[in-house]
Amino acid sequence: MTSSALPPALALALxxxxxxxxxxxxxxxxxxxPAIALATVIATVAGxxxxxxxxxxxxxxxxxxxxxxxxxxxxxxxxxxxxxFIATTALVMGAILAIAGKPFGSxxxxxxSAYTFWPLALLLWGALNAIFLxxxxxxxxxxxxxxxxVAVALVGIEGKRETLAAALRYMMFALMGSLLxxxxxxxxxxxxxxxDIALLATRVGNAPGDIVAAAAITAxxxxxxxxxxxxxxxxxxxxxxxxxxxxxxxxxVPKASxxxxxxxxxxxxxxxxxxxxxxxxxxLGAFAMIYGSLLALHQDRxxxxxxxxxxxxxxxxxxxxxLAGGESAAQPWAAGAWSGAVFHALSHAMAKASMFLCAxxxxxxxxxxxxxxxxxxxxxxxxxxxAFALAAITLMGLPPSGGFTAKYLMMTASFAAGQxxxxxxxxxxxxxxxAYLYRPLALAFALPDEDAPAPKAVSRARxxxxxxxxxxxxxxxxLSAGPFAFIQIGRPGAAVEGLE
Amino acid sequence: MIAPSASLLxxxxxxxxxxxxxxxxxxxxxxxxxxxxxxxxxxxIFLLFGASSYRDPAAGADPVPQAMIITGIVVALSATALALALxxxxxxxxxxxALPEDAAPGADDEDRx
Numbered sequence: 001m002t003s004s005a006l007p008p009a010l011a012l013a014l015x016x017x018x019x020x021x022x023x024x025x026x027x028x029x030x031x032x033x034p035a036i037a038l039a040t041v042i043a044t045v046a047g048x049x050x051x052x053x054x055x056x057x058x059x060x061x062x063x064x065x066x067x068x069x070x071x072x073x074x075x076x077x078x079x080x081x082x083x084x085f086i087a088t089t090a091l092v093m094g095a096i097l098a099i100a101g102k103p104f105g106s107x108x109x110x111x112x113s114a115y116t117f118w119p120l121a122l123l124l125w126g127a128l129n130a131i132f133l134x135x136x137x138x139x140x141x142x143x144x145x146x147x148x149x150v151a152v153a154l155v156g157i158e159g160k161r162e163t164l165a166a167a168l169r170y171m172m173f174a175l176m177g178s179l180l181x182x183x184x185x186x187x188x189x190x191x192x193x194x195x196d197i198a199l200l201a202t203r204v205g206n207a208p209g210d211i212v213a214a215a216a217i218t219a220x221x222x223x224x225x226x227x228x229x230x231x232x233x234x235x236x237x238x239x240x241x242x243x244x245x246x247x248x249x250x251x252x253v254p255k256a257s258x259x260x261x262x263x264x265x266x267x268x269x270x271x272x273x274x275x276x277x278x279x280x281x282x283x284l285g286a287f288a289m290i291y292g293s294l295l296a297l298h299q300d301r302x303x304x305x306x307x308x309x310x311x312x313x314x315x316x317x318x319x320x321x322x323l324a325g326g327e328s329a330a331q332p333w334a335a336g337a338w339s340g341a342v343f344h345a346l347s348h349a350m351a352k353a354s355m356f357l358c359a360x361x362x363x364x365x366x367x368x369x370x371x372x373x374x375x376x377x378x379x380x381x382x383x384x385x386x387a388f389a390l391a392a393i394t395l396m397g398l399p400p401s402g403g404f405t406a407k408y409l410m411m412t413a414s415f416a417a418g419q420x421x422x423x424x425x426x427x428x429x430x431x432x433x434x435a436y437l438y439r440p441l442a443l444a445f446a447l448p449d450e451d452a453p454a455p456k457a458v459s460r461a462r463x464x465x466x467x468x469x470x471x472x473x474x475x476x477x478x479l480s481a482g483p484f485a486f487i488q489i490g491r492p493g494a495a496v497e498g499l500e
Numbered sequence: 501m502i503a504p505s506a507s508l509l510x511x512x513x514x515x516x517x518x519x520x521x522x523x524x525x526x527x528x529x530x531x532x533x534x535x536x537x538x539x540x541x542x543x544x545i546f547l548l549f550g551a552s553s554y555r556d557p558a559a560g561a562d563p564v565p566q567a568m569i570i571t572g573i574v575v576a577l578s579a580t581a582l583a584l585a586l587x588x589x590x591x592x593x594x595x596x597x598a599l600p601e602d603a604a605p606g607a608d609d610e611d612r613x
Contacts, residue, residue, distance in 0.1 A: 072564070138571070141575075142571060145575045145578075148579075149579060152582060152586070153582065159589060160593075161593040161594050164589055164590040164593065164594075165594070165599055165600055167586055168531060168583070168586050168587065169599055171579075171582070171586065172531075172534060172599075175535075175579060176525065178575075178579070179538065179541050179545060182542075182572060183518070183545050183548075186545055186548060186565070187552075189549070189564075189565060189568075190549070190552030190555075
């Protein structure tokens with residue numbers, strides 16, 4: 001427990017405040033968004049690299065802000081899980097901000113979104129970092145609200161009728177979700193007098209209201225993660241936003257509420273997780289997987305396919321609860337299932353962001369994202385289609401991608417736990433993903449129609465951004481040993497080393 | 501000094517507000533009414549939270565929930581402001597105060613902003 005050492009405090013301060021200052025500066029200066037975003041990326045990445053070195057060297061640490069210890073003070077906590085999410089977020093945000101320079105930059109025509117995109121994107125980044133570093137349920141609430149409000153604004157950024165409706169629909173789900181989360185937090189505080197996750201872990205379990213509080217928090221977060229049956233808002237919201245915004249919304253935003261669920265069920269309240277609750281969460285995930293995949297098969301627009309794919313992919317994140325929660329938590333396979341879910345969250349963040357950025361470039365080239373118009377697009381955008389294919393490999397879970405490592409870990413855990421149903425679902429998910437991603441890929445490689453208008457050229461530099469993300473998702477699979485060990489740092493409960 | 505029974509009364513009022521707000525949120529199609537219902541539920545939760553902070557008559561009220569309630573009110577205010585701005589922008593374009601899937605045919609008064 002360090003609390004006053006300078007480099008860790010400085011690194012955390014930089015990670016938390018650089019995006020927020022960047023957002024303020026971008027709002028004040030108006031047209032200098034891209035330059036401010038570049039400065040923010042440099043400052044934040046410097047903080048993140050320091051943090052990664054500190055955690056890899058000295059292990060996880062907590063930081064009591066202003067020297068106030070919990071339960072009165074608010075603790076920041078940096079462990080391998082937090083740093084893994086923060087680093088992935090930085091990579092994704094970097095690629096998104098790099099590609100957004102053209103549609104939202106100073107060269108873009110005078111539009112309101114050119115002014116509002118940059119502060120919103122940086123605020124979103126700041127909110128994500130705040131959530132990943134918080135060790136306190138109320139602090140998480142504030143971070144989650146900031147994230148939600150920014151995400152809603154990003155959905156409606158173009159001010160068109162359909163996108164405003166999508167933003168409002170999202171907002172209604174999100175408002176109810178935050179109220180439920182707040183109610184759960186209030187009940188927990190009333191029973192235990194603290195909202196610090198580490199302190200709650202020692203106290204939760206004996207009060208009568210605990211299970212109600214856990215149910216409220218879980219339902220609220222599930223609504224924000226778009227878990228079936230709360231998924232209705234996601235496809236129109238994610239497909240309606242401009243591509244760089246969609247990449248953030250689909251790749252990063254649902255991961256934040258899932259991250260809080262992980263923290264809650266595995267760290268704050270591991271003891272109240274009954275088998276039926278965990279099975280329900282996993283079962284809803286399985287429904288989401290099948291439903292999202294089937295609907296993705298039926299879409300005729302590329303962005304809608306990718307958005308429904310998000311519903312499906314978020315679904316099997318929830319398999320972690322029956323496999324690693326409750327009675328399974330003490331079992332040898334729990335670490336594998338937990339790590340598999342984290343790997344899936346990280347590789348999906350990169351692959352899905354890459355796919356939406358690819359879709360954005362395709363829309364720039366041909367003016368729309370209807371599937372028939374994509375015929376032969378590989379000739380005009382070879383790098384983009386290559387990136388899309390690589391991202392598809394990760395989403396299908398083919399080796400050697402990060403998605404494969406994730407599925408392999410979860411399937412091994414599923415067989416070890418004697419619950420082969422989840423492994424079956426994972427195989428089905430991979431097949432369905434292959435089916436719905438085959439259509440756009442097959443069209444991209446098909447011969448173009450004779451009378452089709454020539455696609456507009458897109459610069460190579462901008463095509464590189466999604467490619468970097470897709471390659472990172474593949475690399476996460478090839479070099480999985482390092483990240484696997486890293487995310488275990490500071491993980492409470494059974495350590496992997498002790499089990500092998 | 502509030503007697504413990506008074507804090508129980510406040511807690512029950514809070515629970516009743518949450519229930520009323522939830523009902524309103526579910527049955528109303530017009531977005532402004534839903535935002536109002538959101539605020540009713542929020543007030544109920546804050547009241548419940550505040551009432552729960554008075555547990556030990558000797559020690560007085562726990563100030564931490566009060567700080568959290570103030571933060572929560574700020575959050576609810578920002579959320580309400582954003583929701584209202586979006587509703588106004590949407591209503592101008594769509595000539596409707598309800599989402600497309602909720603705009604029931606025949607219910608004219610429900611459709612207007």
